[in-house]
Amino acid sequence: MRRIVELTINGEPRDMTVDSCRSLLDALRDDVGLTGTKKGCDVGDCGACTVIVDGEPVNACLMLAVEAEGRSVETIEGLQPSVDVLHPLQDAFMRYGASQCGFCTPGILMMAKKLLDDNPRPTDEDIRFGLSGNICRCTGYTKIFDAIKAAAIEMEAARS
Template identity: 65%
Template sequence: MNRLVSMTVNGEARELAVAPNRTLLDALRNEGSLTGTKKGCDVGDCGACTVIMDGRPVNACLVLAIEAEGATIETIEGLQPSYDQPHLLQQKFMEHGGAQCGFCTPGIIMMAKALLDENPDPSEDEIRFALAGNICRCTGYTKIIDAVRATAEELRKAGTL
């Protein structure tokens, strides 16, 4: 039987009707119509479904939607400050060629955002450690790491952190 689950998604109060066996990932993509969060492996190995839940990055495929009652969820759709302006991380991923097919990109960008929120000046090792749960099968990781480092540098210069 479906239950109504209330959560804040990208700053907006949402109420989604879900069965207990619905994952947060499926609820966001289907009932929530937010398909930016990707479904890769669906068992917590690939990180494509990474969203930020109450300030912490999690695999949305390993959270039951009913467990998100009262939670604050951030997804890739909520990242852009406005429709025609990408988030700095998105900008840097474009500049550095940090995406090829792009399927893993929303998860990687959400994980990178969570990292920079917590640690504005990460070393390359810290970036690699944070992104260990995000798999990219086409572009390789060097450009992704470059993009995250460039974002951190620019944020530091702008003094917005």
């Protein structure tokens, strides 16, 4: 059964016509064309598909698109404030070499954004806990942690 879902994606009101059993991940990628959110394991274990729904991180592979009715969804495409300016997390990930293959990066960036929104001065333990649902097979996490801490400092300086 197909259904129209009204929601907000990256600040823009959208309508999607989806099958009632379609995941939010598949709807975002295939129906809306926002392919930055990655399909990793498709069972909620890897975190590559992390998006933020009404301010909370969600594995988009585990959420049905119809469950997004009336909600606000932020994807990796919405993280960058403008075409010419990267989000401090994106910039720090580039400067610190925090991604290698890059497959996990969108999900990790979205989790890191939520972490820094809630905790602007995270410790290593805070970051470890905050990213616990996101798996990176390439970097060993050290550069990811360094980038998140650098972005936190930059974001705090910008708020001052």
